[in-house]
Amino acid sequence: MTRSPKQPSLLLTINTCVYMNMAAAGPEGEAQSVEEEERLLMAKGSPEAVNGGGEEGKKNEAAELAAHPYDFHVSGPRNLSSPNWRDLIRSSWRDPNYKRMVIACFVQAVYLLELDRQEKRTEENGIAPKWWKPFKYKLTQTLTDKRDGSIYGAVLEWDRCAALSELILMRPAGAPRAVLALRGTLLKSPTIRRDLEDDIRFLTWESLKGSVRFHGALEALKVMVDKFGTNNVCIGGHSLGAGFALQVGKALAKEGVLVECHLFNPPSVSLAMSFRNINEKAGFLWKKIKESLPWKVQVAVDGEENAPVNGGRMFCNEIKKWVPHLYVNNSDYICCYYTDPSGTAVVSSDKAKMINTTSPAEEAVVAKLFVMNKGPQKFLEAHGLEQWWSDDMELQQALHHSKLIDRQLRSLYTAPPSGKS
Numbered sequence: 001m002t003r004s005p006k007q008p009s010l011l012l013t014i015n016t017c018v019y020m021n022m023a024a025a026g027p028e029g030e031a032q033s034v035e036e037e038e039r040l041l042m043a044k045g046s047p048e049a050v051n052g053g054g055e056e057g058k059k060n061e062a063a064e065l066a067a068h069p070y071d072f073h074v075s076g077p078r079n080l081s082s083p084n085w086r087d088l089i090r091s092s093w094r095d096p097n098y099k100r101m102v103i104a105c106f107v108q109a110v111y112l113l114e115l116d117r118q119e120k121r122t123e124e125n126g127i128a129p130k131w132w133k134p135f136k137y138k139l140t141q142t143l144t145d146k147r148d149g150s151i152y153g154a155v156l157e158w159d160r161c162a163a164l165s166e167l168i169l170m171r172p173a174g175a176p177r178a179v180l181a182l183r184g185t186l187l188k189s190p191t192i193r194r195d196l197e198d199d200i201r202f203l204t205w206e207s208l209k210g211s212v213r214f215h216g217a218l219e220a221l222k223v224m225v226d227k228f229g230t231n232n233v234c235i236g237g238h239s240l241g242a243g244f245a246l247q248v249g250k251a252l253a254k255e256g257v258l259v260e261c262h263l264f265n266p267p268s269v270s271l272a273m274s275f276r277n278i279n280e281k282a283g284f285l286w287k288k289i290k291e292s293l294p295w296k297v298q299v300a301v302d303g304e305e306n307a308p309v310n311g312g313r314m315f316c317n318e319i320k321k322w323v324p325h326l327y328v329n330n331s332d333y334i335c336c337y338y339t340d341p342s343g344t345a346v347v348s349s350d351k352a353k354m355i356n357t358t359s360p361a362e363e364a365v366v367a368k369l370f371v372m373n374k375g376p377q378k379f380l381e382a383h384g385l386e387q388w389w390s391d392d393m394e395l396q397q398a399l400h401h402s403k404l405i406d407r408q409l410r411s412l413y414t415a416p417p418s419g420k421s
């Protein structure tokens with residue numbers, strides 16, 4: 001049995017060929033090969049080589065942004081049409097669902113404006129502009145917290161030039177001239193300190209008036225109203241931003257300026273509310289004890305106890321009601337107390353109804369409440385903003401008279417104290 005001769009290894013063959021080529025080229029050829037190798041190594045380490053060249057690098061960067069999880073085409077609404085010339089005949093903005101979804105997109109843009117700032121992205125390569133440009137709006141102002149430089153709000157105005165490029169000659173009916181959008185808590189190291197500071201402020205006092213963000217949002221909204229008028233301005237917010245939007249809108253409503261307000265997952269939990277509930281329960285218990293006593297204690301002078309109600313009734317008849325829009329998910333324990341059954345709320349899947357179980361003064365305290373009927377059940381998803389522009393969601397609508405809404409809006413519809421002569 002004969003053995004075949006061993007074949008030379010591939011590495012030995014390659015080395016032999018390289019040596020022969022270098023020997024044939026002489027010293028000059030050896031130097032040229034070393035220079036060529038150094039040039040290739042330097043080219044591989046250059047930014048152009050890493051990014052695939054100048055133009056190719058920009059294309060790669062744009063492709064990465066397009067695949068970003070927060071990109072409009074990735075996580076945005078699927079079947080939400082952009083404005084076109086047909087809106088001049090039949091405006092999509094007259095559909096409450098369309099308006100809700102667009103304003104939710106605007107609030108999402110504020111979150112992304114802050115993320116773009118943190119990651120040093122510009123308007124050209126940022127993610128946030130993709131959330132307002134499809135609806136023919138433009139960014140005219142960002143609200144910045146001077147304490148940490150973070151962006152917590154933005155003013156978006158109708159972009160007439162972009163609309164004309166799509167043959168939209170005028171703003172569709174129902175579309176606001178300007179929208180003030182306010183974000184909620186962003187759990188990132190550059191912003192978490194100031195965001196949680198305002199969260200604790202609301203949790204403790206059920207008020208945000210002491211925050212610099214409250215004053216910044218209020219001044220921005222006043223400028224918008226002076227520029228465009230009350231009926232052409234809208235404010236929206238999510239979570240902590242919804243708390244700011246509610247209190248800013250309420251502050252203007254006290255001055256007789258009624259601005260359309262959309263609140264996504266507004267906070268409803270606070271220590272002040274808990275103490276107030278304890279006080280109310282203690283008062284109710286004391287009232288029961290007094291009724292069981294053999295004697296009756298006259299607490300108030302006849303006529304004085306009903307005076308605020310009568311005065312409030314007269315005051316309510318003189319003003320127009322401010323009706324904010326609240327969007328809540330019962331699986332979200334931050335906002336679920338707006339549907340507290342201890343109030344007089346009745347949520348119905350039919351059209352909006354008003355339950356006449358209260359006095360005329362109490363009937364003025366009203367908000368449009370939209371409760372998620374079919375949607376996320378886990379807390380993080382139930383408190384998220386993405387659910388409000390999803391296509392398969394089901395909402396229940398009702399005119400709501402819960403204790404929480406009554407308490408928050410009561411000061412709008414009570415008579416001012418009359419001075420005694």
